[in-house]
Amino acid sequence: GESVGLHLPTLSVQEGDNSIINCAYSNSASDYFIWYKQESGKGPQFIIDIRSNMDKRQGQRVTVLLNKTVKHLSLQIAATQPGDSAVYFCAENQEGTYKYIFGTGTRLKVLA
Amino acid sequence: NAGVTQTPKFQVLKTGQSMTLQCAQDMNHEYMSWYRQDPGMGLRLIHYSVGAGITDQGEVPNGYNVSRSTTEDFPLRLLSAAPSQTSVYFCASSSPRSGNTIYFGEGSWLTVV
Numbered sequence: 001g002e003s004v005g006l007h008l009p010t011l012s013v014q015e016g017d018n019s020i021i022n023c024a025y026s027n028s029a030s031d032y033f034i035w036y037k038q039e040s041g042k043g044p045q046f047i048i049d050i051r052s053n054m055d056k057r058q059g060q061r062v063t064v065l066l067n068k069t070v071k072h073l074s075l076q077i078a079a080t081q082p083g084d085s086a087v088y089f090c091a092e093n094q095e096g097t098y099k100y101i102f103g104t105g106t107r108l109k110v111l112a
Numbered sequence: 113n114a115g116v117t118q119t120p121k122f123q124v125l126k127t128g129q130s131m132t133l134q135c136a137q138d139m140n141h142e143y144m145s146w147y148r149q150d151p152g153m154g155l156r157l158i159h160y161s162v163g164a165g166i167t168d169q170g171e172v173p174n175g176y177n178v179s180r181s182t183t184e185d186f187p188l189r190l191l192s193a194a195p196s197q198t199s200v201y202f203c204a205s206s207s208p209r210s211g212n213t214i215y216f217g218e219g220s221w222l223t224v225v
Contacts, residue, residue, distance in 0.1 A: 008152070034213060043116075043202055043216040044155075089154065093212060098143060098162060100214060102154035 008087060010107045019077040021106045023090035028071060030092035030101070035064055035075045038105070039086045047075070047088075085110045114138055118203045118217035125193040125224045133188040133220050135203030143206045144186035145170070145214075146178065148199040155202065161186055193224040
């Protein structure tokens, strides 16, 4: 099942370090954003979301930052663990529409 | 609560064959959709439905048909498989009542030879 994720940018981090994954979104009218984690051979898994009336939202070990001025989204993972190794991608949506735009993703490799 | 369930997980087809990818969700979501995922590209929308009896085309609909006879089920039909349809397919569901977050199935790996 390893057909997805080839040729993606890769971020390698040491176990225990913090990871920052970035995403530039395309539609200035987008007002809802989601980060997904996709492990090899599996479907995308919801991690955290944020709406445009916020610029930061925290979850368990994860934080999403939103900069609407430059259309930039980031995902911060604290104390990165081997189980965090996966492809991470962002999604953007405009409220009231069904359509989502998905990023191509970043592969996170956690080094022991 | 199984979420979004899709079958089969893996399938190999010969060019010209037809098949149906099954998708079911148990979250009572109004919206269901099918995406394909290819290397180096983001998920691309094939077809979607905003409710039973209503379907519409997405970004890459050619070669695929869908129907939505119930809220729970949203099958994707490949009419005459082509090698260009070799991909990973994901079914997804969401609801505006729960923030419109999209939840995905585990994927179907399709190879057309």
